[in-house]
Amino acid sequence: MSYIVADNLVKKYGDGETAVSAVDDISFQIQEREFVGIMGESGAGKSTLLGMMGAMNAPTSGRLIVDDIDVYGLNQEQRADFRREFLGFVFQSFHLVPYLTVIENVMLPLTVVKTKKKKKRSMAEDSLAQVGLLGKAYRLPSQISGGEKERVAIARAIVNEPPVLLADEPTGNLDTKTSQEIMQLLRRLNGEGMTIIMVTHSPECAGYALRIMQVTDGKLVEDSSKIRSIEKWPKKEIESETLRNQKRMQVAGSLHTG
Ligand code: ADP
Numbered sequence: 001m002s003y004i005v006a007d008n009l010v011k012k013y014g015d016g017e018t019a020v021s022a023v024d025d026i027s028f029q030i031q032e033r034e035f036v037g038i039m040g041e042s043g044a045g046k047s048t049l050l051g052m053m054g055a056m057n058a059p060t061s062g063r064l065i066v067d068d069i070d071v072y073g074l075n076q077e078q079r080a081d082f083r084r085e086f087l088g089f090v091f092q093s094f095h096l097v098p099y100l101t102v103i104e105n106v107m108l109p110l111t112v113v114k115t116k117k118k119k120k121r122s123m124a125e126d127s128l129a130q131v132g133l134l135g136k137a138y139r140l141p142s143q144i145s146g147g148e149k150e151r152v153a154i155a156r157a158i159v160n161e162p163p164v165l166l167a168d169e170p171t172g173n174l175d176t177k178t179s180q181e182i183m184q185l186l187r188r189l190n191g192e193g194m195t196i197i198m199v200t201h202s203p204e205c206a207g208y209a210l211r212i213m214q215v216t217d218g219k220l221v222e223d224s225s226k227i228r229s230i231e232k233w234p235k236k237e238i239e240s241e242t243l244r245n246q247k248r249m250q251v252a253g254s255l256h257t258g
Contacts, residue, residue, distance in 0.1 A: 002029035009062035024218035037209030088157030092172035103137040147178035
């Protein structure tokens with residue numbers, strides 16, 4: 001059994017003539033430690049799909065199974081526990097609390113976790129060290145750069161060490177160089193064992209994923225299905241696959257805009 005199974009997922013908004021099928025019968029399987037990029041034009045259904053994967057948006061029909069758990073078969077409270085236990089979220093707009101320091105922001109998801117404050121602080125420090133920001137732990141969000149804010153958001157998403165990281169346009173607000181650094185960070189986390197599912201518009205970012213799903217009009221129209229985890233890849237192959245993906249996505253991008 002695969003780690004994540006999306007089974008005929010459908011999400012309809014509204015009814016009758018005005019009904020929209022935001023996600024229209026999508027099925028796929030994801031193995032542990034995959035790095036999946038979901039691409040598609042605006043309105044294609046990517047965010048709806050990611051929301052469903054994030055246990056935040058119940059499908060109209062179909063099932064989502066994660067680690068043998070039928071996510072939408074859980075009640076609300078169980079689903080909140082599931083989210084906390086299994087998922088980290090990274091968004092385009094960092095959602096940092098401006099009056100909390102960097103480390104306090106990273107500790108936020110631990111508020112509901114029953115652990116000593118000291119332990120929580122050391123978990124947050126570990127997490128900040130992972131993203132290379134331990135030295136800025138006591139700054140406020142206004143005192144760090146955009147790329148650093150995104151790294152804090154990632155540190156916060158991984159502080160609980162969730163097995164799955166969901167990212168929605170994680171580099172949407174960043175310049176090219178900073179975007180590359182963020183993608184390399186995600187790549188490293190993936191290499192260390194995290195399963196990553198990332199929605200992105202950017203062909204360059206998608207190139208870092210090891211598997212690309214293309215969504216059009218709520219349907220999964222392409223799936224590169226490279227079901228292999230990064231640590232089994234020789235370094236050279238990772239580099240050439242990244243280049244291949246980037247090229248392919250650039251071609252796809254130029255087709256759409258041209
Ligand atoms: P994407 O993330 O690819 O831009 P979305 O998942 O946001 O696409 O949207 C897919 C379709 O569903 C769009 O036509 C959008 O207008 C519609 N949609 C998304 N959310 C809602 C909602 N809450 N109510 C009604 N329609 C929605």
